[in-house]
């Protein structure tokens with residue numbers, strides 16, 4: 001059972017269905033989010049959608065903002081100019097880093113796409129259905145819904161920052177707390193297509209002294225969010241917005257004005273018994289590195305295969321302990337990095353921060369977890385301030401194209417099952433009972449093999465062809 005029909009609850013349900021698990025999802029609201037909130041979905045998130053057959057649908061939903069990669073600055077929108085497209089050092093095109101490009105798609109556009117996909121995949125999706133309380137014992141979880149009781153083997157709390165599930169479990173959170181100043185997000189409608197044509201932007205920083213703030217493209221034509229400093233919601237936003245825009249905007253209509261505070265808070269436990277937290281229920285972070293939802297999507301990918309393995313009897317429940325061991329440090333890392341990012345679009349990047357692709361392409365290395373020979377056991381450590389994936393244990397396999405047409409990637413090898421990627425004769429590795437892929441790639445040394453988990457994470461690397469089956473057995477039955 002998944003609680004919460006936001007981005008992460010829906011993605012968790014989709015990943016579980018992909019692994020053949022029967023899922024019920026309950027959402028207290030009648031509809032998906034009316035607010036645009038998250039818009040930047042990174043390469044790793046698109047790789048997760050690729051695995052479950054949804055990447056093309058998500059890119060299609062993202063077509064409105066396809067040309068909106070630039071940032072812009074100016075006193076008013078009328079005077080604003082695009083900044084040159086910033087590319088991380090040494091990166092080349094992102095196609096070389098991932099089989100998928102990142103995309104910009106507003107959360108209120110993406111959530112209905114995921115909801116339809118979940119319903120189509122056979123998830124029992126119940127909106128208008130709040131979870132009121134739950135109990136758990138050794139056999140399962142009993143959830144109290146309005147007028148109904150639902151029994152499930154496991155419960156995933158993907159119920160957002162104010163998580164009912166986390167609160168009921170008494171799980172505390174740590175972190176830097178409130179970061180910087182509060183903001184008011186003014187969501188409005190105005191036909192500005194002609195004003196921005198040729199200067200399209202993702203975010204435009206406006207510094208008019210009477211109406212400073214950041215203008216965010218929601219569809220790039222008629223829907224926008226103006227992020228203004230302060231916490232005063234009841235202001236004459238129509239007048240202030242027209243000053244910031246520098247154009248009359250006769251059709252301007254305010255849709256909502258909501259105050260919010262950037263925060264960093266990470267749950268002190270991601271799992272308790274048969275209940276697991278994912279997404280904002282587990283971690284909240286300032287949006288300036290666009291990592292909140294993206295981190296939650298990888299939570300869903302990590303938790304999904306583990307729950308499926310336990311439910312099918314392929315693994316013992318102790319495998320699920322690795323969800324907290326792996327994803328809590330990952331959540332902390334993303335939240336900490338997000339807290340240290342500047343919101344000033346023109347500021348020079350801070351070289352002490354993680355390389356952006358480490359956040360965006362799944363470059364975070366789990367220190368410990370369901371793998372053998374990771375950093376906690378003296379294994380090779382992945383750098384953070386540069387992006388140099390090399391198939392180290394505890395990281396996602398590096399992307400390399402496997403065919404001249406660039407349709408198939410090393411990232412496609414894992415999932416939904418385990419697999420072996422080997423440097424030479426595949427017959428040597430066949431006794432492990434896993435699909436064996438011979439790869440001619442720079443990160444595999446002669447004679448070496450990589451054991452890949454269903455979430456593309458390297459679980460072991462070595463030259464002993466008899467080792468992978470034993471390692472897999474040990475990881476599934478810790």
Ligand SMILES: Cc1cc2nc3c(=O)[nH]c(=O)nc-3n(C[C@H](O)[C@H](O)[C@H](O)COP(=O)(O)OP(=O)(O)OC[C@H]3O[C@@H](n4cnc5c(N)ncnc54)[C@H](O)[C@@H]3O)c2cc1C
Nearest residue numbers: 004006007008028038039040131159160279280292293294
């Ligand atoms: C201004 C802004 C910009 C952002 N930009 C980005 C970005 O570019 N990229 C990015 O990755 N992230 C971004 N984020 C963060 C992102 O919006 C969140 O991380 C994301 O929405 C978290 O999704 P979630 O599903 O975990 O939680 P939510 O979206 O909060 O969904 C939780 C759901 O659970 C439901 N629920 C709660 N309690 C119950 C209950 N008792 N029973 C049933 N249902 C319940 C709620 O109604 C809700 O639908 C941004 C956030 C903000 C505020």
